[in-house]
Amino acid sequence: MQHSPHVMMVGDGAEQFAKEQGLDIVDPSYFYTKERWQGLQKARALDSLATQLDHDEQSSIPEVYKDYKYGTVGAVAVDRAGNLAAATSTGGMTNKRYGRVGDAPITGAGNYADNKTVAVSCTGWGEFFIRAVAAYDVAARIQYGGATLKEAAEATIKKVEDLGGDGGLIAINQQGEVAMPFNTAGMYRGTIKADGTVDIQIYK
Ligand code: ASP
Numbered sequence: 001m002q003h004s005p006h007v008m009m010v011g012d013g014a015e016q017f018a019k020e021q022g023l024d025i026v027d028p029s030y031f032y033t034k035e036r037w038q039g040l041q042k043a044r045a046l047d048s049l050a051t052q053l054d055h056d057e058q059s060s061i062p063e064v065y066k067d068y069k070y071g072t073v074g075a076v077a078v079d080r081a082g083n084l085a086a087a088t089s090t091g092g093m094t095n096k097r098y099g100r101v102g103d104a105p106i107t108g109a110g111n112y113a114d115n116k117t118v119a120v121s122c123t124g125w126g127e128f129f130i131r132a133v134a135a136y137d138v139a140a141r142i143q144y145g146g147a148t149l150k151e152a153a154e155a156t157i158k159k160v161e162d163l164g165g166d167g168g169l170i171a172i173n174q175q176g177e178v179a180m181p182f183n184t185a186g187m188y189r190g191t192i193k194a195d196g197t198v199d200i201q202i203y204k
Pocket residue numbers: 053054055071072090091092093101102103104110122123124125126127
């Protein structure tokens with residue numbers, strides 16, 4: 001982020017830049033997990049073109065894997081100076097096409113933070129979060145529409161749903177208010193405050 005003027009780099013160029021910056025480079029086999037490999041084979045056997053999300057009811061991910069709920073991880077935070085930050089990490093969808101880009105790395109789609117409004121991290125069917133420009137949509141509703149954090153976050157998930165998508169998001173503002181709406185059966189989520197108070201939830 002600090003060592004080039006760019007916002008986004010991909011593929012070979014990104015790899016080259018990472019090497020130049022002295023980042024640890026590992027063999028692709030480092031990222032192999034048996035569960036994911038089996039999930040992919042199962043999905044392919046069902047339908048070579050069908051994609052699946054971790055939270056899909058009919059997901060091909062083995063039960064044992066679901067129990068650990070590894071998958072997309074998002075975090076949003078506000079520090080004592082009022083700086084907002086958002087992060088999203090995902091493996092994307094099982095059986096996606098080679099070259100498919102999801103919402104997570106796209107600023108404004110799966111992830112967005114602006115001290116003036118809100119920090120947002122999304123999870124779900126990325127294609128719809130991209131179409132809805134979901135993370136930025138939350139900020140725009142607050143900044144231009146005068147919505148509260150809760151109203152904005154819920155309206156954005158409704159927008160994703162109306163387009164045919166599903167998923168959820170987590171959002172926080174400078175006041176430390178939090179909204180975590182979703183339209184799936186559940187979304188593993190939690191908050192921690194400066195005094196250490198923890199709140200963890202799964203279903204609605
Ligand atoms: N949003 C991610 C993607 O579409 C997947 C997920 O959140 O589970 O790549």
